């Protein structure tokens with residue numbers, strides 16, 4: 001322990017049961033957000049909608065920041081991060097080879113089966129940085145759909161069953177630059193189409209410079225049908241507006257990934273407590289971050 | 300390797316690093332990280348979140364925010380109350396392979412008395428006579444986030460003395476008193492607690508503070524004020540431990556901003572027999588265990604023993 005870097009290695013060794021030391025493989029700008037790809041030795045596979053606590057190895061912040069798992073291939077984990085303050089700016093400034101502390105995956109994610117096994121369509125609604133959890137969700141929906149409904153050629157009636165799952169991805173961004181944060185999600189959507197999902201992406205841009213000035217809620221009002229299953233992530237006012245649209249249609253179920261301030265991310269500090277519609281308390285980090293719309297906003 | 304075990308009253312600790320009350324939910328950690336958390340806890344004794352007599356909702360949100368070098372919280376002793384603790388948590392906590400320290404908080408001396416009595420009954424029932432070596436009590440008389448009882452008791456030497464005397468009469472096990480630093484003379488309060496029968500002093504709880512919402516320029520926290528913790532308070536906490544070491548014979552559980560093994564050495568040098576990890580554990584739930592291992596290495600490297608380090612800051616070079 002002669003210098004800082006050795007210190008870090010020592011800590012990593014002892015902390016490995018709880019906190020992992022990842023190394024940045026790649027940092028690629030996507031609009032104003034950064035796609036950070038991190039190799040995390042010891043990473044356990046995440047459910048879509050789960051998050052990790054991230055802290056730059058050389059951070060000047062005291063606490064780590066909650067960031068959704070955007071995608072993963074084995075121990076290579078991608079995060080999509082918007083630089084809104086010091087902690088996220090540090091993460092967005094990391095370069096290949098830099099170290100990052102990782103605790104996770106944490107929390108309860110989206111119910112993939114509820115979205116895939118449904119007579120209605122699956123609708124993904126995201127605003128701004130809320131796009132982050134959805135590449136992984138879409139990839140897992142495609143995988144689950146394939147596992148459930150396709151049979152090897154020659155087996156079963158008619159070989160691989162024609163896909164019945166239609167997925168509508170509705171995104172809202174302030175301007176065209178920010179809309180580039182949808183790059184990863186579009187890549188995953190293209191793959192999902194190849195593997196049999198009927199997947200369509202529509203983007204609303206609020207500034208109206210290159211087309212109609214629209215919000216993601218305008219798209220939702222236009223497209224939502226009864227029977228749809230909806231997964232939502234975005235700023236609170238957007239989420240509330242989305243809920244009122246969903247609640248106005250019969251037989252629509254919607255799940256929301258919520259954001260609150262967090263210190264521990266694991267249920268220890270009680271800092272992320274919210275009051276649910278029935279008056280009971282829930283911790284966003286442990287009982288969520290994904291909740292059913294009724295539970296949060298009421299019936 | 301250096302022997303790190305410590306005797307804290309009747310409790311035997313494998314090493315001197317524990318958690319600060321309210322900053323580690325061990326069963327939640329086990330759900331997230333696996334059963335090894337309960338089989339080999341990162342702490343040498345587990346300190347519960349402060350238990351109150353009645354269920355408490357706690358304070359309105361927002362309840363936490365990071366600040367320069369630390370954080371502020373206004374959780375406000377939220378929790379399901381004594382009945383649920385005794386029925387659901389206590390039996391499981393007694394299954395841990397390390398001793399248990401139960402932190403309790405009340406709004407009157409009578410409430411502390413009722414809680415201590417119920418806990419003693421439950422411990423006798425669950426463990427039998429040997430419970431005194433398994434579990435101790437910590438009187439939280441220092442929470443800055445509730446508006447009566449608790450901290451107001453801890454800011455008065457007379458009230459502190461009376462409360463400790465009352466509990467001492469009926470509680471035969473380890474009795475720790477956790478002090479608030481939001482007083483003019485913490486050593487005087489510590490002295491009052493120890494002469495009334497406290498076995499050990501825990502210091503410090505959080506410093507009462509306030510953060511302003513940068514948009515509205517109004518108080519940020521739902522409770523208006525909160526308690527400051529983390530490295531930002533370390534020098535203040537060290538001074539408290541230093542003064543308490545001079546003032547009382549009883550062992551001190553030192554805390555306030557501990558995040559590295561250097562911090563542990565500093566607290567022990569100022570007079571802490573045992574140290575507690577609080578908010579720094581939020582970024583690494585395994586930190587207490589890491590620090591215990593690093594302490595052994597650091598003592599070895601410096602050719603020090605734990606006993607030699609204790610109170611070193613009070614001795615001439």
Ligand SMILES: Cc1cc2nc3c(=O)[nH]c(=O)nc-3n(C[C@H](O)[C@H](O)[C@H](O)COP(=O)(O)OP(=O)(O)OC[C@H]3O[C@@H](n4cnc5c(N)ncnc54)[C@H](O)[C@@H]3O)c2cc1C
Pocket residue numbers: 051065066067068069079080081082083084085086087088089129132133258259260261262289364365510511512513514519
């Ligand atoms: C479960 C979950 C998943 C998330 N996933 C992602 C993700 O995938 N990608 C992503 O980019 N983000 C995500 N976030 C959000 C991310 O955690 C926050 O943006 C991050 O913590 C901000 O930290 P910071 O240090 O950059 O900013 P801070 O400076 O800490 O600011 C954070 C927020 O607090 C407010 N704030 C801070 N101090 C004050 C003050 N004094 N007065 C008023 N307001 C204040 C700010 O307005 C800001 O909104 C997620 C959050 C949660 C809870």
Ligand SMILES: Cc1cc2nc3c(=O)[nH]c(=O)nc-3n(C[C@H](O)[C@H](O)[C@H](O)COP(=O)(O)O)c2cc1C
Pocket residue numbers: 269270271319320321322348349372374376402439442477503504505527528529530532554555556557575576577578579
């Ligand atoms: C979120 C939070 C909750 C806390 N809850 C309690 C509590 O229930 N009882 C208590 O005695 N102290 C409580 N504390 C105070 C800590 O136990 C500790 O005294 C204080 O945070 C200083 O240590 P630190 O700087 O290492 O965090 C709490 C602190 C934090 C940050």
Ligand code: FES
Pocket residue numbers: 261262263264265266267268269270271272273283284285286
């Ligand atoms: S962030 Fe600590 S309990 Fe949820």
